[in-house]
Amino acid sequence: MHRVKVRVVEDALDANATIARANRDDFERAGVTVVNLMSAPGAGKTTLLERVLADGLGDLRVGVLEGDVQGSLDADRLARLHVPVVQLNTGEGFGGECHLDANMVRSALPALALDDLDLLIVENVGNLVCPAEFRIGEDARIMVSSVAEGDDKPLKYPLMFRACELVVVNKVDLLPHVDFDLPAFLHRLDAVHPGVAHLACSARTGEGVGAVREWLAALPERSRAPR
Amino acid sequence: MHRVKVRVVEDALDANATIARANRDDFERAGVTVVNLMSAPGAGKTTLLERVLADGLGDLRVGVLEGDVQGSLDADRLARLHVPVVQLNTGEGFGGECHLDANMVRSALPALALDDLDLLIVENVGNLVCPAEFRIGEDARIMVSSVAEGDDKPLKYPLMFRACELVVVNKVDLLPHVDFDLPAFLHRLDAVHPGVAHLACSARTGEGVGAVREWLAALPERSRAPR
Numbered sequence: 001m002h003r004v005k006v007r008v009v010e011d012a013l014d015a016n017a018t019i020a021r022a023n024r025d026d027f028e029r030a031g032v033t034v035v036n037l038m039s040a041p042g043a044g045k046t047t048l049l050e051r052v053l054a055d056g057l058g059d060l061r062v063g064v065l066e067g068d069v070q071g072s073l074d075a076d077r078l079a080r081l082h083v084p085v086v087q088l089n090t091g092e093g094f095g096g097e098c099h100l101d102a103n104m105v106r107s108a109l110p111a112l113a114l115d116d117l118d119l120l121i122v123e124n125v126g127n128l129v130c131p132a133e134f135r136i137g138e139d140a141r142i143m144v145s146s147v148a149e150g151d152d153k154p155l156k157y158p159l160m161f162r163a164c165e166l167v168v169v170n171k172v173d174l175l176p177h178v179d180f181d182l183p184a185f186l187h188r189l190d191a192v193h194p195g196v197a198h199l200a201c202s203a204r205t206g207e208g209v210g211a212v213r214e215w216l217a218a219l220p221e222r223s224r225a226p227r
Numbered sequence: 228m229h230r231v232k233v234r235v236v237e238d239a240l241d242a243n244a245t246i247a248r249a250n251r252d253d254f255e256r257a258g259v260t261v262v263n264l265m266s267a268p269g270a271g272k273t274t275l276l277e278r279v280l281a282d283g284l285g286d287l288r289v290g291v292l293e294g295d296v297q298g299s300l301d302a303d304r305l306a307r308l309h310v311p312v313v314q315l316n317t318g319e320g321f322g323g324e325c326h327l328d329a330n331m332v333r334s335a336l337p338a339l340a341l342d343d344l345d346l347l348i349v350e351n352v353g354n355l356v357c358p359a360e361f362r363i364g365e366d367a368r369i370m371v372s373s374v375a376e377g378d379d380k381p382l383k384y385p386l387m388f389r390a391c392e393l394v395v396v397n398k399v400d401l402l403p404h405v406d407f408d409l410p411a412f413l414h415r416l417d418a419v420h421p422g423v424a425h426l427a428c429s430a431r432t433g434e435g436v437g438a439v440r441e442w443l444a445a446l447p448e449r450s451r452a453p454r
Contacts, residue, residue, distance in 0.1 A: 008235050029319040040377025041355045071382050098356035128268045129325035148375030149269025177404050
């Protein structure tokens, strides 16, 4: 049983990598830069996007792909911003619902006018484990960590903190009210992912969100640079 | 590919149910009541246990099984309470690390002196999706939801909110500082799991923790009653 399971998992990850490459080819052809936005449930991904996209992102044409187990609450919130939003529900049944994979994203591409976008932000399912293992063809992964979750999280979910190019520490307005030691968090982050970029903000109050907006606005330019 | 995946998932859930029944038989033979404690990452499961177990739980002999992807931070915290704590790491590789299943729990049983326990609390991996699908042979499931995660969570993770006998709304000390509408949360909870028991507390300040302690202390008696 165990060997069968391991082989199926390896096959699934291989298949995912193949489809992720196909997505990536499509994204490059359309000239769209893609961000995979990940976090635990309730860390503030949607609120951060509301803040970041409220006044647009310079000249960039932005679209959002909303991944949720069920419902369209987040897509409905973002649709008010007048950016194209496509909802993707991961549906019923274990194995298909706890993360977005390359195939789910691929199935949503026909609903997106990729040629009309410069930046596509994919909001993943709230989960600190499985999303880290499934590339979707993205250029960059952003991980949002709320100070309410505690400063031990990099040590407890190291794979997720390694699987990103930017860590956003959110809800800093709560710092006076929670036991969260920011230097200790950053020290632990550096231990599991040395040198990773990080920004601190409060999506609720807007503090620090400008730097997140700038990071995102500069991403298409950075992604086009030779690697 | 899809059909193979569905069959493997069904086989895995069938195998899990079989092992969960074996666990349950062992628990009943030893006269130990078992609680599966679940939540999103950073909702406060460990802090709640620290508070609840700080002065013991009446005459009950309590043990803890700590599930984590990696590390022993939580087990180390709880070991200070002088209750037996066994650490279980779900290890590397997708499919085995985002939740506890019956077999992982079973593998830890030899390290626990079941006959010397009345109540075993199993702290699951922080995740609002997969743990809901894997019974471990427990008598009751408790789900902890932090007010910092937002009041929309029952609608976004309905399976988890259905898969429990008690919902604990934690971090109520943060209510003045977050946009969390408790009546709206309870209304949504009742929509996805009509009539489920719920308690509100702050594991950090201790407010409301007495009621959680009483619920747990009464559980062995309730579980022994004819069903």
